[in-house]
Amino acid sequence: MINIRKSEERGHANHGWLNSYHTFSFANYYDPKHMGFRSLRVINEDRVAPGQGFGTHGHRDMEILSYVLEGSLAHQDSMGHKEVLGPNEIQRMSAGKGVMHSEFNASKTEPVHFLQIWIEPATTGTPSSYEQIAFKHEEKKGKLKLLASPKASNGASQINQDAKVFVSELAKGDTVSYELGKQRYAWLQVIRGTVNVNGKALQGGDAAAVSDEASLTISGENTQPSEVLLFDLA
DSSP states (O other): OEEOOGGGSSSEEOSEEEEEEEESSSSSHHHHHHHBEEEEEEEEEEEEOOTOOOEEEESSSSSEEEEESSEEEEEEETOEEEEEBBEEEEEEEEEETEEEEEEEEEOOOEEEEEEEEEEOOOOOOOEEEEEEEOOOOOGGTSSSSEEEESSTTTTTTOOOEEEEEEEEOOTTOOEEEEEOTOOOOEEEEESSEEEETTTTEEETOOOOEOOOEEEEEEOOOOSEEEEEEOOOOO
């Protein structure tokens, strides 16, 4: 079964410096029908104006992934990390017992466009940690590139949850397939472009909640490359 979540159905907040779309309930956007999916709790698509950002604030007991589409994102936290995140990188912050951090557009002239993802952890009260991994653009072209998983993997970040996160960039006619195990669920988030998943068309910003499907076949349908995130969830 595939249930489509259309882009225009998402929550929306425009604060001037921040233009944000919420796939699930977040901040002042509340929809009891969309509180998350399995352990996936937040997918926010954020555009932050030059030189603006989120001041120092705290998190605990959450796996937080950031994925930049355009621009650069400056990160600083109470663990001592000062980093800049760009496209074709995955940033993972396990909040655990608690961490303070800030996120700002690293550019004074160009906006930054990124996705922030929260996944509920399998266990709480663990030590806080941070990881940032870059990969080559070619690794996601026409294939599923593993970004995060519960076990340490070469080129992927380790998260405290039985979940895997993949990214794929699909030119028109490109197809990737993914086998779902028994009692597994999937969430497909279209970042940009147009794709077809198991016969259903999705546009940029659309998503699909997947259950009771043995496999997924995802095809690029746009003249320009399309990009998707695929979550394999318990």
